[in-house]
Amino acid sequence: MREDNSLSLSDLSDSTNIRENESLLSLLLKDHTTGKNIKWGTDSYINHGYSFRDDQEIKINLITGWYEGFIRPRVDKDIDLQLERQRNKAEVFTPSWVIKLQVNAALKDMEKLPLADFIQTKWLEITCGEAPYMVNRYDMETGEVIPLKDRSGFIDIKFKKLNKKIELEEEWLKLAVEIYKASYGYEYQGDSLLLARENLILTFIDNYFYMFGAFPKEKILLEITKIISLNVFQMDGLTYEVPYSVGGLEESGTQLNLFEEIETEEYITPKLANIKLWGVDKTIEFKLLSERNDTEMKFDVVIGNPPYQMTTEGNNRDVPIYPYFMDEAYKISNKALLITPARFLSDAGQTKSSWNQEMLNNPHLKVLYFDQYSGNIFKNTDIKGGVAITYYDNEKEFGHIEVFIRSKELEKITSKVSSIMEKSINLIHHNRSSYRLSDMVYKDFPEMKNKVKKSERLSITSNIFDKLSDIFLDEHPKNLKDFIGILGRQNHKRKVKWIRRKYIQDHPTIGKWKVFVAKSNGTGAIGEALSEPFVAEPHMIPTQTFITLGNFDTENEAIALNKYIKSKFARVMLSVKKATPDNARKDVWSYVPLQNFQSDSDIDWMGSISDIDSQLYKKYNLDNDDINYIETIVKEME
Structure with a gap:
């Protein structure tokens, strides 16, 4: 059989034979911390009745017979259920190539270990789902069975080495047991946990069949399955608790008819999940692993998603x-x-x-x-x-x-720019919350105190046009000296409204030219286009939807800054720190060099943005590779 390792016995029989064996299935459903069965831990099955609630145990009769095939891998579930569990249960498909990348990186320092030592390295897959990092039996995206030789879970890798070096069945079985004793995982949702446990025992069957051309005997299957049920357990990774083990009502286990009441018992305190430490032959609470500095209680590798x-x-x-x-x-x-x-x-x-x-x-x-x-x-x-x-x-x-820095090309550019850059543009960055209302607003309009939170009464919030509409004018007032324009958004459009000067606290930029930039732009991708910046004249300020850059005496300086912000050079340097839509914080702009925006600048700001970029490339000694990278990846803005 070893000549053909593209198929295996369990590929053909899958979990059906396992669930037909009540002794094996009882162990696969066992929670050794509570002494009961694992819980459903998900409301995906609640439409089938009380026994399928998330706080109820998974019983044999609920997944066999009439319910055979009820629990199946997530990739086989209908698309609506997949999306629901992705949203609410944080389930995503981890591609096989990602699993392989992570596992192989951990293996690099273990290549020279003797076989027995390698097999006994302790691995833990956190929030393991169906255990793809342990046993990569099928592709999590397509559901296709992966041939034995191509599997990349850490148990798979251990079996590959074992199969290559040991041919005697007795010795092989002894080391196979050690593989499972050194392999751990935990999962919250009971259906995924059952699938994980089944995948582990099926992987043993796969490898045994590959080596010896037969189905393993029940005795060794029961031994391996018990180890699996101890090592791969149900736990909330945030609290270390067994799900629904506090204040939860449990059925007594007696089969009821429609007219009988359910006998219940109530747990007083949450049960912390236990873990079996085979090396020292003791069981402890998993929580203690992070509280004690004991090498016997540590894992060699923790891996997962x-x-x-x-x-x-x-x-x-x-x-x-x-x-x-x-x-x-x-x-x-x-x-x-x-x-x-x-x-x-x-x-x-x-x-x-x-x-x-x-x-x-x-x-x-x-x-x-x-x-x-x-x-x-x-x-x-x-x-x-x-x-x-x-x-x-x-x-x-x-x-x-x-x-x-998110790319080697950008790292190289950043190194060159940083070696020349003297100051950052964040020196002329003004925090969006630095503009404030004055107390005069509430002296003249005391009834407005009830319209906003106490902590936000002086804030020029993004929704201030709606919250405090009575203090604004829509039309440009004739006596401009007594008013200040405010740029904001209303009904998904930019608007400028006017407010009396006495309602705004003093700010150094009020009488100056500056540029307003939306506090949030795009997705955080390198070089993406920004929302159109706004050149603001004196006596204008923004709501918290915008940040302010600049504090100039002349309009030409503000226009030059506006061109600079839209340049490909400035935006690629902004990408060093801007990894999300948010660009409100001062430090996000820290790698964008500050320029001289006056007429005596070393940059001719009268040219086009493309011309300005060319001057900036030359100023910071960027070579053709640097320039090609920027010109290719950074979106154009006019």
């Missing part, structure tokens, strides 16, 4: 949670390879800036892979700022990332 965000109750806002999974991975392992949104590498997005800086200055962390277009990895998924695979190794120092 963690959840990216969750929606908080109340404000319906998406909060990033992948930083938590990254931090925890670094606490419990020597190496960690995780694929996440890349925004934090540009100190952007909703992650805390302090955490972003901690990552950027961690000498043990490097970027293994980056793509600013998330759709290239996860189909039909738009992740602003792109996606990155980061590699953490606490035994190596890669140097600080400090500033992550």
